[in-house]
Amino acid sequence: MAEKVKRWWILFITMLTISSTANSGYAILSVMKSTFVQKRKWLTEEQMEDYIALCQGCPGPLAINASMIIGYHVGSLGGALAAVLGCAIPPLVIMLLVSVFYAAIISNNWVRVFMKGMQAGVIAMLIDLIWGIFKNVTQKQKIYPLAIMAAAFIYTWFTKFSTLYLVLGCIAVAVVSFLLNKRKEGEK
Amino acid sequence: MTQLISIFLAFLRIGIMAFGGAYASIPLVEREVVEINGWLTYEEFGNLLALDELTPGPILINSATFVGSRIAGVPGAIAATLGSIFPACVISMIMLHIYRKYRKLDLLQTIIFAVKCMTVGLIMVTILRAAKNSILAAGSTLGFDPLMLVMTVVALYILRKWKPNPLWLMLAGGAINLIAALLK
Numbered sequence: 001m002a003e004k005v006k007r008w009w010i011l012f013i014t015m016l017t018i019s020s021t022a023n024s025g026y027a028i029l030s031v032m033k034s035t036f037v038q039k040r041k042w043l044t045e046e047q048m049e050d051y052i053a054l055c056q057g058c059p060g061p062l063a064i065n066a067s068m069i070i071g072y073h074v075g076s077l078g079g080a081l082a083a084v085l086g087c088a089i090p091p092l093v094i095m096l097l098v099s100v101f102y103a104a105i106i107s108n109n110w111v112r113v114f115m116k117g118m119q120a121g122v123i124a125m126l127i128d129l130i131w132g133i134f135k136n137v138t139q140k141q142k143i144y145p146l147a148i149m150a151a152a153f154i155y156t157w158f159t160k161f162s163t164l165y166l167v168l169g170c171i172a173v174a175v176v177s178f179l180l181n182k183r184k185e186g187e188k
Numbered sequence: 189m190t191q192l193i194s195i196f197l198a199f200l201r202i203g204i205m206a207f208g209g210a211y212a213s214i215p216l217v218e219r220e221v222v223e224i225n226g227w228l229t230y231e232e233f234g235n236l237l238a239l240d241e242l243t244p245g246p247i248l249i250n251s252a253t254f255v256g257s258r259i260a261g262v263p264g265a266i267a268a269t270l271g272s273i274f275p276a277c278v279i280s281m282i283m284l285h286i287y288r289k290y291r292k293l294d295l296l297q298t299i300i301f302a303v304k305c306m307t308v309g310l311i312m313v314t315i316l317r318a319a320k321n322s323i324l325a326a327g328s329t330l331g332f333d334p335l336m337l338v339m340t341v342v343a344l345y346i347l348r349k350w351k352p353n354p355l356w357l358m359l360a361g362g363a364i365n366l367i368a369a370l371l372k
């Protein structure tokens with residue numbers, strides 16, 4: 001029992017540290033890997049890779065899903081919750097402080113001008129982001145990915161319906177595509 | 189109290205749909221927070237995106253904290269954050285058990301691929317809205333803000349070519365805009 005609780009504590013503290021310093025979900029994953037796989041040997045490299053793939057299929061932040069799954073592997077439900085708490089508390093606290101600071105300074109006109117200027121960088125970052133993903137997904141086929149992108153764009157730009165239906169539709173399309181491919185392979 | 193519940197539920201909804209990686213949640217947060225609930229304006233949402241680069245942590249939790257705290261202080265931030273991660277926690281546990289039982293990930297890869305494509309379409313919308321808001325300026329003689337347009341294009345070029353941390357570009361953009369305004 002004490003061993004389990006000790007693991008929970010380690011999970012909590014480790015995630016607390018990682019989450020305070022890492023910049024992106026992938027950075028968090030790589031530190032989790034070096035800590036839990038290489039340093040502590042609580043799971044194998046192969047298990048880690050499978051878990052990462054699993055996380056990407058789940059909604060929500062990569063870091064949270066990874067904390068949940070790996071935490072569960074290491075210390076069952078208590079471990080999962082300890083890891084998630086460790087992961088969620090730093091951004092919560094830091095962003096709270098930033099929000100307070102933001103609220104205090106945003107009424108200043110010059111600050112608003114500055115923040116507007118920042119949007120150039122924000123927009124560029126978003127374009128760069130989808131440029132990369134676009135190139136990535138259109139590598140092997142063009143029509144299928146483009147059709148999904150167009151459908152998503154049209155749905156979101158022209159309607160006010162919840163994105164949930166779009167997500168469900170997208171998953172349905174993926175499942176159909178998967179089954180069609182399986183049948184094609186079966187016929188070969 | 190009802191406010192806390194509605195914040196919790198709004199981010200719960202976002203949390204359920206947030207498939208497809210970190211940036212996929214951006215358009216979802218935008219729709220729920222700006223369009224459906226009117227908790228932020230487009231301008232404030234753009235500021236949130238910039239602040240998110242500044243702070244560690246996933247955009248989803250950062251958005252939840254930011255919006256939640258603006259509406260209902262610390263309890264609001266906590267309610268929003270809990271709502272946003274609750275679906276992730278539940279669904280990841282379900283997925284883990286399915287994986288342990290069936291050990292196959294190829295259907296998952298197909299779904300992830302489709303969702304990635306969907307995300308591109310969604311972020312395209314966010315980009316156009318942000319551009320409309322920041323670059324197309326109402327009340328200026330040209331109908332748009334040439335400085336913002338030029339800065340965005342240059343920032344994109346720099347980003348594609350040298351891959352710096354976007355935060356620097358944002359800060360530079362802010363500084364340039366400020367200087368330009370001061371010089372007027």
